Amino acid sequence: MVEEVFRAEYGRAVSVLTRLLGDLDLAEEAVQDAFATAVRRWPVDGVPPAPAGWIITTARNRAIDRLRREAKGREKHAQAALAHHDQDEEVPDVPDDRLRLIFTCCHPSLAPQAQVALTLKLLGGLTTAEIARAFLVPEPTMAQRIVRAKGKIRAARVPYRVPRDADLPQRLEAVLAVVYLIFNEGYLGRAELEAEAIRLGRVLALLMPDEPEVWGLLALMLLVASRRGARLRDGEIVLLADQDRALWDADLISEGHAVVRRCLRRNQPGPYQIQAAINAVHTDPPTDWHQVVALYDQLMAIAPSPVVALHRAVAVAEVEGPRTALREVDTLDLDRYHLFHAVRADLLKRLGEDPRAALEAALERAEHPAERDLLRARLRLAAAGQQDGADDHR
Structure with a gap:
């Protein structure tokens, strides 16, 4: 308790x-x-x-x-x-105490990653190990960042308050990153963190109604959260393609789509708005993969990263085939990221190649029990498939 x-x-x-x-x-x-x-x-x-x-x-x-x-x-x-x-x-x-704490931790005197890490530690009650996993860095490195960040807040006498209107925009990027990472920590189990992130997103939208990225983040969280009821079955992860859409929350989807349309009318695209649009496409079956690839192209143009490129490659596999997608994946420097190896395993399997080494690498790096269970199940299926293939040649 x-x-x-x-x-x-x-x-x-x-x-x-x-x-x-x-x-x-x-x-x-x-x-x-x-x-x-x-x-x-x-x-x-x-x-x-x-x-x-x-x-x-x-x-x-x-x-x-x-x-x-x-x-x-x-x-x-x-x-x-x-x-x-x-x-x-x-x-x-x-009501705004937690929002005040986020803005305190996201003071410009702190490095962006330190801002996010400190807020996750103080607001979400996450362990240093959990935060290090979210950032894909070693735990001692993250511990040092948190200690230094708290020291800077103390030395600079950062006030505990929501900034004045004129100061809000420069603090917004880190605040949105904090809210989204809190949401992601709740994605596979901690429903209270997912709900808290959405609550904070709504408060931000009321506080900053003219900021399209605030609305984009809110839409993204609503659309992802809408699939919570179908995301796990008996404690095991159910991939998007296999989820029972009847279990999706229609109210959250409707609200999320409405917010995405609001963002489109503003015509000031940003990373969260584009990610929200991608999720809107996924919640409007059947998924238009060409549109998804086009949205990822737009996202790569304004906020390129290896993780975005990895997710884009998943969509490319549906449009141009797994061989093209695998070539793109193999150019990415994401060895520490378990999803990199899980995606490689899926592409190898679709190409008729042995995915077991990639699955083992993913399992070695995965932290969440549900993710590890899914990877073990896929490993068992891969091993059985290889055995069946060997029997066929006898």
Whole structure:
């Protein structure tokens, strides 16, 4: 139970405590102490009626105790700000607290990747290992980035607030990246992160209604989330082509398509808008693969990356065949990325070649249990197919 509350409420607790304390490090430490206390007490005393409120109140009390012990200038000021709250008063959830925390972590003084990593750590409660996996970097490298980012925020005295209107555009790219990575972490299991990312996307759309990329990200998340009900079967991943479309959420699809049309009318295409358009094509069967390739061409023109090129190659395989797609895939430097090897395996299989080495490489790099289960199943099928082929030649 503690782990479930941690996953769902860590970001809210850190956000609320940061607002109350004005100190990011102190807020995070207080929340961590509160969860450590929950691990000890809840199995004995039982889970409280409002677990999230218990965590926030306990964390606040821990922080007050620490400030009283240390009794230094800055801490005295924070203690005075806290003291007027009744100790038994429930701390309300301020709707924009998490958004304030995102903008704090996405201050221009931080490198873009550090901005995203720090926000995932503080808002999403992700482990350093999970964030390192999302960035395809070693865990120690990511740990150093997070420590340095927190140090810069402290040294620069970055305010905990949503920036003024004039400052919003320059902070937007990192904020959108944060929201999308939170969404991706919830893609295969943590529904609360997926829902939180969509909630933040809606808040951003209200805050910045004239920014087409904000709407593009919201549409992208809505359309991907619409397939959640069909994405897993008995805990195993179901690929898009094999999903039961009756399980897709028609309301989310309808809303996502409406937002995509809104973006098209603006005619200011950006990466999130194009990705949303690609997903809109996928949710309007049968998939028009020529249109998908054309959209990926547009995406490569404005935001080229090896990962985009990999996904484009998947669409190329449907239009020009697996041989052409494999040639494109083999030019990409994505050895650490499990999907690179999984795509290669699929293309090799379609060409009648042995995909087992590529599947083993994908399995070695995959982290999510559902992804590993899917790859193991494909390996078993590949091994059986090779055995059948050997029997045919006897």
